[in-house]
Amino acid sequence: MPSRRRAALIIVLFCLLAVASVLMALMVGTFSVSAPAVFAALFGGESEGADIVLQLRLPRALAGFACGGLLALAGALMQVLLRNPLADPYVLGISGGAGVGALFAILLGLPAVGIDGLAFVGALGAMLLVFGLAHGDGSWTQTRLLLTGVIVAAGCGALVALMLAIAPDDRLRGMLFWLMGDLAQAGNWWPGFLALIVALGVAMPFARELNLLARGIMQAQALGVAVNRLRYVIYLLASLATAAAVTTAGSIGFIGLVVPHLVRLATGNDQRLLLPASALAGGSLLVFADTLARTVAAPQQLPVGVLTALIGVPVFLYLLSRQPK
Amino acid sequence: MTHLLEVRQLRIEIGERCLVHTLDLVLNQGERLAILGCNGAGKSTLLLTLAGLRPAASGRVLLDGVDCHQLAPRAAALRRAWLGQYLSDPFGSGVLETVLTGRHPHLGRWDWESGRDSEIARGALAAVGLRNMETRQVHTLSGGERQRLNIATLLAQAAGLYLLDEPLAHLDLNHQMAVLELFSGAARDCGAGVIMVLHDPGLAHRFCDRALLIHNDGQTEIGTVDSILTAKNLSQLYGYPLHQVEDGGHRCFMPA
Numbered sequence: 202m203p204s205r206r207r208a209a210l211i212i213v214l215f216c217l218l219a220v221a222s223v224l225m226a227l228m229v230g231t232f233s234v235s236a237p238a239v240f241a242a243l244f245g246g247e248s249e250g251a252d253i254v255l256q257l258r259l260p261r262a263l264a265g266f267a268c269g270g271l272l273a274l275a276g277a278l279m280q281v282l283l284r285n286p287l288a289d290p291y292v293l294g295i296s297g298g299a300g301v302g303a304l305f306a307i308l309l310g311l312p313a314v315g316i317d318g319l320a321f322v323g324a325l326g327a328m329l330l331v332f333g334l335a336h337g338d339g340s341w342t343q344t345r346l347l348l349t350g351v352i353v354a355a356g357c358g359a360l361v362a363l364m365l366a367i368a369p370d371d372r373l374r375g376m377l378f379w380l381m382g383d384l385a386q387a388g389n390w391w392p393g394f395l396a397l398i399v400a401l402g403v404a405m406p407f408a409r410e411l412n413l414l415a416r417g418i419m420q421a422q423a424l425g426v427a428v429n430r431l432r433y434v435i436y437l438l439a440s441l442a443t444a445a446a447v448t449t450a451g452s453i454g455f456i457g458l459v460v461p462h463l464v465r466l467a468t469g470n471d472q473r474l475l476l477p478a479s480a481l482a483g484g485s486l487l488v489f490a491d492t493l494a495r496t497v498a499a500p501q502q503l504p505v506g507v508l509t510a511l512i513g514v515p516v517f518l519y520l521l522s523r524q525p526k
Numbered sequence: 527m528t529h530l531l532e533v534r535q536l537r538i539e540i541g542e543r544c545l546v547h548t549l550d551l552v553l554n555q556g557e558r559l560a561i562l563g564c565n566g567a568g569k570s571t572l573l574l575t576l577a578g579l580r581p582a583a584s585g586r587v588l589l590d591g592v593d594c595h596q597l598a599p600r601a602a603a604l605r606r607a608w609l610g611q612y613l614s615d616p617f618g619s620g621v622l623e624t625v626l627t628g629r630h631p632h633l634g635r636w637d638w639e640s641g642r643d644s645e646i647a648r649g650a651l652a653a654v655g656l657r658n659m660e661t662r663q664v665h666t667l668s669g670g671e672r673q674r675l676n677i678a679t680l681l682a683q684a685a686g687l688y689l690l691d692e693p694l695a696h697l698d699l700n701h702q703m704a705v706l707e708l709f710s711g712a713a714r715d716c717g718a719g720v721i722m723v724l725h726d727p728g729l730a731h732r733f734c735d736r737a738l739l740i741h742n743d744g745q746t747e748i749g750t751v752d753s754i755l756t757a758k759n760l761s762q763l764y765g766y767p768l769h770q771v772e773d774g775g776h777r778c779f780m781p782a
Contacts (some may be wrong), residue, residue, distance in 0.1 A: 204638070205638040280617075282738030284614075284616050285616060286616055286617060290771065307639065355573065361670060361709075406635055406636075409630065409633070409635075410766060411631075412627060413627055413630055415616070415617055415619075416613065416619075416624075416627065417581060417610070417613060417614070418614075419574075419608075419610055422579055422599060423577060423607070423608040424603050424627060424630045424631060424683065425598075425599045425600035425602065425604070425630055425631035426599060426630070427598075427599045428599075460577075465617065469620070469623075470617045470618060470619055471623070473638075476617070497754060
């Protein structure tokens with residue numbers, strides 16, 4: 202367990218990582234901008250490329266950071282809530298519900314705001330459905346919640362496949378990009394960012410109680426945690442964070458599963474450190490991946506969801522293999 | 527005066543089955559009570575109910591004179607500590623870190639564990655003979671070491687009443703005696719109340735003041751260990767004939 206001072210130091214390091222990732226996103230691209238020019242643009246000075254930095258790259262980087270942060274935070278919360286290291290933000294069907302909503306909107310030819318709106322409605326629908334079914338008789342064990350979520354996600358997957366099958370060709374590409382997760386579709390950056398700050402603000406007061414919940418429901422209750430209230434709060438919070446993220450950028454995979462594990466390997470499992478560090482690391486990783494997605498095959502842009510997996514898998518396997526047995 | 531634990535007309539049911547018909551019980555400071563019964567008789571369920579972690583069908587459980595369901599979880603955690611049978615750690619955790627979770631009810635929402643909390647946790651580890659294992663990961667411990675770690679966590683909680691579900695599980699003989707002596711010492715020196723589920727009536731006779739027998743039909747008997755832990759009662763309880771052997775004031779029960 203890190204001391205408070207050590208925890209603060211680690212958080213500062215993760216903040217530096219976050220700043221570096223955003224700075225890189227602002228500098229790199231088809232038209233590269235030097236660091237001094239980026240700073241000049243940010244702080245209101247005249248510089249070449251200021252428009253590109255402020256109007257294209259900054260909103261996209263901030264939206265990406267918020268999404269990555271939300272997904273990693275939601276993943277960390279889900280892993281504790283379900284006491285299952287394999288849990289991720291999508292395991293309870295929330296991205297499936299959002300996918301159904303978003304693809305339906307694309308199928309109808311709705312504009313971007315309609316796609317976002319229906320995606321959010323779909324995510325909330327899936328959340329309420331899973332909660333209602335799993336909570337039916339008031340027992341809501343972790344296994345029951347998990348199984349219900351997996352089944353609802355499977356159902357959503359079937360609907361998504363159905364819509365892909367009947368969609369006209371000109372809409373298919375948009376649908377696939379949404380499903381893989383893509384920041385080019387991100388509209389405003391501030392709703393996601395606001396959601397991230399609120400979510401962290403709500404989660405942090407419960408962080409030490411989550412440490413106990415990870416050891417077992419009864420153990421936590423016996424040690425003075427109001428377990429039922431805590432589980433409601435965490436379920437709602439993780440679900441809403443996921444909904445906010447997928448509404449912004451589609452279902453970007455891998456961040457929510459892998460970032461909490463990466464951070465855990467580096468810092469241990471104290472939620473007081475794990476939650477903010479995961480949010481920062483998730484945001485940084487997504488911004489970094491998106492910068493690559495924009496530049497690797499330029500002028501072609503890849504969906505960032507592909508890149509997160511391509512980066513995440515080897516890093517994770519490497520860290521896992523050097524863990525002492 | 528208020529009692530550490532007072533149980534009034536307690537009835538416990540699981541589904542349709544009645545595990546405990548009516549139980550009245552008072553436990554004062556420094557008293558040790560053993561709970562004995564067959565597998566599935568309801569010992570663990572009774573202990574959970576006494577801890578306020580499970581609702582009773584009817585009746586009341588008072589901790590320090592306050593109904594346990596009217597206590598906030600944290601206030602309850604300062605009064606009683608509960609040792610469960612099963613514990614799994616899906617995520618790794620250090621030994622000292624685990625013991626420090628016992629300090630949770632003593633800390634405010636934003637407090638971080640202080641040096642004093644660490645001292646208490648180290649003391650608890652030393653008390654169960656895990657002094658040099660602070661930095662070990664929990665999943666590298668053996669079953670018995672883990673059980674002692676759980677007991678250390680309980681000691682760090684520093685509550686007045688210990689509710690122990692099979693505290694001797696996984697422990698070898700010397701550690702069984704050490705743990706029983708540890709809790710007897712807590713009862714004698716610190717006035718702690720101890721209720722433990724045990725499977726060896728001989729150890730119950732040696733380390734407890736009273737014993738509670740839970741029969742399979744939901745009837746309970748309670749009395750001093752001398753009066754209630756007899757070959758006749760226990761043969762009936764377990765449905766198997768037992769012989770009583772006396773040795774230097776200690777009773778031992780052997781299957782016939």
